[in-house]
Amino acid sequence: MKPLRVGIAGLGTVGAGVVKLLAQQAELITARAGRPITVTAVSARDRNRDRGVSLDGLIWHDDPLALAWDENVDVVVELIGGSDGPAKALAEKALAAGRPLVTANKALLALHGTALAQAAEDASLPLAYEAAVAGGIPVIKVLREGLAANRVSRVAGILNGTCNYILTIMREEKRDFGDVLADAQRLGYAEADPSFDIDGVDAAHKLAILAGLAFGQKIDFSSLHVEGIRRISALDIVFAQELGYRIKLLGIAERTEAGISLRVHPAMVPVSKPIATVDGVFNAVLLEGDFSGPVFLQGRGAGEGPTASAVVADLIDIARGNQIPVWGMAQSKLAEARVVPMAHLTSAYFLRLMVVDQPGVLADVTAILRDHGISLESMLQHGRKPGEAVPIVLVTHETREDAVNAALARISMLESVLEAPALIRIEPK
Template identity: 55%
Template structure:
């Protein structure tokens, strides 16, 4: 066995929930393997959580305890802090700042923290020449941050797509397989722990937005920016749209999309139809996937568990091992001073194809009114179907458009809304050719 560094790398773990316990378990159970790989023994030295008395299924007696997690930053028995509490502000943010200002390496799985304060924290880390790592913040066990930072570094990244939220993908999968309504699947998902009691963060796309902001930042050399990230979730996806998607050769997924063009960057989160032939269409249940297209390598894909104790702790430990190996590069891939200020392209200027579903009265002349509304906005139809009787009365007319700007597609929807023959607000979904 090659020689290890004399002193172990001593971890302070803030947060002993799902991921924190996973991290402690790996350190305790795979110590020898990690030591050989890291060139240094890795041990847990101190921990913090809210409730000291809680049974977490692990023995904490050998570790120092802090009621206040921020104290880990000043604990001399801790060489590196692993933050697994969560939250964009509060103790996670305070701890990150205290560690990085003091030159103590900081590893986190906290996407909200990095998406919100990534630039400031990266600047602190660079100033003190300290590692700030956050692989587990995006897509749990998948090494996508590392792929962008290291393996794909020779590439200009043109675009990336992510299925980044397991709750949403699980809900959409069950809606399709079992022909269930959104609310029914959501309440079952809550019962089995796949959705939180307050599911807003997941189903309204906020979690995906945090992760997409981080990926876009590293991919394009910009600061994470939640303020320029239009975000829509999956609450309004109806089973009927899932069925029509299938009939038209698509599947609905909640996507994080980041694209760089000559004019600027587009970063957005929304449900979209993807062709059944796309690798994204076969990503089902709680699985995550990321497709990254670089100018040299072409399209690369990463698929697997995006959350859960083992997968997330696996990524946290990968970061810890990198720190032990002495790897320390600018946290956002390029120095903060070199981050670009690229213009954000609003979604209205996005050019794409769209799916539109209308519930209309079943009388002659309706089709003509619909095509006139589209023509008024120079939106041309690629395909159109009319099907049986719609729930609530009338019939459904479903169409897909040729390429058009989002602004024109939205303007066509307002024409539809003004028509007497249209019985409810039309549903519209973007079609992504990933």
């Protein structure tokens, strides 16, 4: 049996994990792939770093692009990361040189996935990316294969383990965001620069990929609405619990009559929903197909083992000769993205105001809400502190986002309102 020879660019946690997994599970993988899968060449920045795996006998390339033309490489695995630079160049060169491509690079696919998919289709080559979204959860395979006969109406998920960990600890230990973030960085759950995670960008990259697959549309990353969790306070989490919700950073893509809604933001999730119980560094994705009904997937979204497992699953498909169009259908069948503006979203809202406890404040606030056609479902206020700052929480009935934003702009100008109001969208019960 002729082995599938693999060249790996990037020997960080995931790259080393792929080398380790292919070695430790060689017999099982050979049986399932129909032939051996072996690493023959690698490229990384530091030759001398101890990665906990043997690289003896492997060809080493200082320039990752050399993998694209190495005659000892049948398939290129790109694990460098980043939307541009060496990762993009390697992806393009590998496909141009006739090499199938496996990548775990969500930023690359979110920003350049349409062009890369066209290059792969033109060359009749596989471009596989199971590891790019949700680590060890096989959500790409479920969408491209398991739900291929379905018209998917909604994708919603916890797509970033760092944010989910932070929000979980904030709730369980009643601690503030900054304090928990610092701990997460110390424990290695958050990067030294955590911006991509906590500002929602990482989750948005993954949502863009899922939306492209789910709805058969060309990806337009710039059309996504993206918010992170920096402004979520311990107080918000306490109020959420009192109201029967948990706060999660969600990526949501759904079909509407007006088009596709694409958004990443913190959301109040009813505690009765399965996704509300997904805590710590775990990810979860809910897919809704017209014939399948809801499909709920949960697992580890990152880490050496889960992500390496997803990379090797793609290699097994390639070894078997299984090839599926990158976005589930031919490029010519993909629709142009028709994205609904965030201002047109209809939702219920959690609004928290910090106000001076004095007569007339609530009347002023509710008058502004009335002027913008916003009705209230409930209100919470804990205790009285005349003349001092107190939080007031308002829960609205369903209304339009632009109406809420216009009302909050006026409310924030009231002298009795001491800081910018907090807004969190509420998922239906």
